[in-house]
Amino acid sequence: MSSDKVLLDYGSGGRASQRLISELFVKYFANPELERLNDAAALKLNGTISMSTDSFTVDPIFFPGGDIGSLAVHGTVNDVAMLGAIPRYLTCAYIIEEGLPMDDLERIVKSMGEACKEAGVNIVTGDTKVVPKGMVDKIFINTTGVGEIIADPAPSGDRAAVGDAVLVSGTIGDHGLTILGTREGLSLESNVQSDSAALNHLLVKLVQEIPDVHVLRDPTRGGLATTLNEITVSSNVCCELEESNIPIKAEVAGGCSFLGLDPLYLANEGKFLCILPQEYAEQALEIMRADELGRDACQVGTITDANPGKVILVTPLGGRRLLNMLEGEQLPRIC
Amino acid sequence: MSSDKVLLDYGSGGRASQRLISELFVKYFANPELERLNDAAALKLNGTISMSTDSFTVDPIFFPGGDIGSLAVHGTVNDVAMLGAIPRYLTCAYIIEEGLPMDDLERIVKSMGEACKEAGVNIVTGDTKVVPKGMVDKIFINTTGVGEIIADPAPSGDRAAVGDAVLVSGTIGDHGLTILGTREGLSLESNVQSDSAALNHLLVKLVQEIPDVHVLRDPTRGGLATTLNEITVSSNVCCELEESNIPIKAEVAGGCSFLGLDPLYLANEGKFLCILPQEYAEQALEIMRADELGRDACQVGTITDANPGKVILVTPLGGRRLLNMLEGEQLPRIC
Known part of the structure; x- marks a missing residue:
């Protein structure tokens, strides 16, 4: 990208957003469905679906053992899997504070791409909002995941039994x-x-x-x-x-x-x-x-x-x- | 809720979060899957699935013709439908600034519930984070939706043809x-x-x-x-x-x-x-x-x-x- 900081217009939906998507997200999240760049992804899934969402606001955004990006992948992949499901697809929505160093954003996106590879899931669609300085602290990330439930009956919080x-x-x-x-x-x-x-x-x-x-x-x-x-x-x-x-x-x-x-x-x-x-x-x-x-x-x-x-x-x-x-x-x- | 403002511990995952979920979200979003209160929802969907995500940061949060809540439902329902799909389920993740008036939150949640009813979708799982004052501006909402694609072939941004x-x-x-x-x-x-x-x-x-x-x-x-x-x-x-x-x-x-x-x-x-x-x-x-x-x-x-x-x-x-x-x-x- 031309600037070393995230600018407001990177979230405009216009040309700068397109560049951010193609130069950063598609680079690290590469998969055919994401690359269609529709507002929604078309997905094949079998049987009953497990779906979970989490917004990540962790502070600091980089910490020993991970960062907000890897955490956002792990957290949602795990929640989807807890129903006895194989996680398949994630969505990813960023809310970024104007002025966030591009290097930080790239480090986070790269880390998400690696975490997805390890977990065997693809980020298939997303959203990026950039808000003026002071309106959010650095970066918040929402991930929402879907997967295929393979356990029958599926594990559930109301099934613990005496013994x-x-x-x-x-x-x-x-x-x-x-x-x-x-x-x-x-x-x-x-x-x-x-x-x-x-x-x-x-x-x-x-x-x-x-x-x-x-x-x-x-x-x-x-x-x-x-x-x-x-x-x-x-x-x-x-x-x-x-x-x-x-x-x-x-x-x-x-x-x-x-x-x-x-x-x-x-x-x-x-x-x-x-x-x-x-x-x-x-x-x-x-x-x-x-x-x-x-x-x-x-x-x-x-x-x-x-x-x-x-x-x-x-x-x-x-x-x-x-x-x-x-x-x-x-x-x-x-x- | 006992306080007229959103407190930090409403997003703790502990007892106050439970109260917020049962007294506010379950009240306005009532449906059997949400009420199971698992970290993920188990959903039945047929055929190819349309999935879309958006985070809403609109300012002001109330405006003529709507509010951030109804907008968050409409925006995602519409994106899911644009693939020629019937939207079925939404997830909903709130990031709330500590101190937001409870009345504002209730008004937003109520408006989301009404918008869901009109659109014929259910909010089946969610997440609530409360961050300290000044770390986010009032409230941001992510919704992610899934639906069943009924159009074959499905509409897509790359299918416009001469004529x-x-x-x-x-x-x-x-x-x-x-x-x-x-x-x-x-x-x-x-x-x-x-x-x-x-x-x-x-x-x-x-x-x-x-x-x-x-x-x-x-x-x-x-x-x-x-x-x-x-x-x-x-x-x-x-x-x-x-x-x-x-x-x-x-x-x-x-x-x-x-x-x-x-x-x-x-x-x-x-x-x-x-x-x-x-x-x-x-x-x-x-x-x-x-x-x-x-x-x-x-x-x-x-x-x-x-x-x-x-x-x-x-x-x-x-x-x-x-x-x-x-x-x-x-x-x-x-x-």
């Missing part, structure tokens, strides 16, 4: 602590970074090999505790969590204790909860552990009928503590 | 002038208001009754002139427009002349271009004029091979003027 095992695919709190740490200018231990990742390939393996996965859910905003509360309410069951089984990196635990944060409420962007009949738990853990993204998977609890709609944390000494849904905003702009 | 008629469904420039006028605090003539409307029912009638519609496109950002330029480039044909046939309300022409704007470059949100074989032009115009939203439809030009990739305006005196794509940003935040 089910509660598995988590890995360590908790990495993304949330990384974002807050970066924002506060803390120099975190070198191995604390966002876990942002596309989980779809692992999830597809799970629903293909396990006869009936009851719930799949990624504990993003509000963290493990809030997500489990949503599920126990939807399913009208109780979740009893063994505190000592919850995987947390020592550095994350240390950082949380320093900053006064509870890792159980911190966002994750590359982890999922899997709730399924106890008889399939071992098989599911094997599948998860065979994948780099599920290496630290373990069973953290069970579904019971003790207190329907509640999550109970069982401490190492046998104490029982009610784990509420997040109250108040622990971390704005975490994703 | 085709170029029809427009009504008067040009109403939305753009209304937004700019409102923003500038001008008191416009009482009958100048945004044309924002869902065109899908009319478009479906057209593609069902006309054997082959080559192109459908709504002239939003960049206006009639820019949209026609996109089409002539994609199809490698020339469009010759009869200036005297282009329908423009006298008040809009007057307002444009007062503000130094060219109505051919102003955004429309309830109009479409229809390019099809000349033999079907009369039938198409009859269908359009029988619908309130196509009352002022007329033929404005023809597709020729005179200057491939160009739009030529033929003036009442027979002069021929090249009509370029929009250069620069005439109006930021028009939609």
Whole structure:
């Protein structure tokens, strides 16, 4: 592009918008449907469709382990996949602040293109708005995804059943602590970074090999505790969590204790909860552990009928503590 | 909700977010899939799917003839329909500035619910982010839509052919002038208001009754002139427009002349271009004029091979003027 900053007319719908599309988006997102440049994409999809949307406003836009672009792909790909679906297509809508360095935009677009390749999805249509300086902070991105549901019955938040095992695919709190740490200018231990990742390939393996996965859910905003509360309410069951089984990196635990944060409420962007009949738990853990993204998977609890709609944390000494849904905003702009 | 302003924790993913969803979104968008409250929606759709996305940043958020909510529904419904499709489902993602009056949010959500009902679509999943004061201007909304393509072959921007008629469904420039006028605090003539409307029912009638519609496109950002330029480039044909046939309300022409704007470059949100074989032009115009939203439809030009990739305006005196794509940003935040 002729300017090293994003100018207002890049979002005009006119000639400058066309250049931005052809020189940047088509370059990194190359696929035949996008290149038709219609206002809508024509897509072939089979069976029941999983559809999900998320707007990403994360601050900072670049952080250890990712950026707003890769996060925007991972977040939506994961949500689509949580219904037991193969994600296929994404839309991408940018809202950009006038004056954003073109280098930053290109870095983000490139990162999205790479994340799409890894996840096996195509960005097929999009939208770009540029708003005057001060009307938005740098860049916000919406992605919306569609995929084909292959699990039957499909996992759903209201299907957790008494006796089910509660598995988590890995360590908790990495993304949330990384974002807050970066924002506060803390120099975190070198191995604390966002876990942002596309989980779809692992999830597809799970629903293909396990006869009936009851719930799949990624504990993003509000963290493990809030997500489990949503599920126990939807399913009208109780979740009893063994505190000592919850995987947390020592550095994350240390950082949380320093900053006064509870890792159980911190966002994750590359982890999922899997709730399924106890008889399939071992098989599911094997599948998860065979994948780099599920290496630290373990069973953290069970579904019971003790207190329907509640999550109970069982401490190492046998104490029982009610784990509420997040109250108040622990971390704005975490994703 | 307990507060009369949107608070940061309404976007936390925690308890306050849940309340916002159940008390506001589920109230106005009521449908079974949304009420499952999974992170993704499971949808039944037949055949080839049309998918489109748009983020809306219009300023002001309330304007004569609509608001950011109705506009967000109309804009995406129309884009989905332009492929000859019946729009079925929308996603809706809000980015809200901390402190937005709850009354404004409710008014917008209510307006979206009404617009969906009229268009016959359901909002099936969504996302809400609240960002700290000053990080976004009031509220931005993304909607992404999917629908079922019923036209075969489907209309597409690259299918305009020499000899085709170029029809427009009504008067040009109403939305753009209304937004700019409102923003500038001008008191416009009482009958100048945004044309924002869902065109899908009319478009479906057209593609069902006309054997082959080559192109459908709504002239939003960049206006009639820019949209026609996109089409002539994609199809490698020339469009010759009869200036005297282009329908423009006298008040809009007057307002444009007062503000130094060219109505051919102003955004429309309830109009479409229809390019099809000349033999079907009369039938198409009859269908359009029988619908309130196509009352002022007329033929404005023809597709020729005179200057491939160009739009030529033929003036009442027979002069021929090249009509370029929009250069620069005439109006930021028009939609």
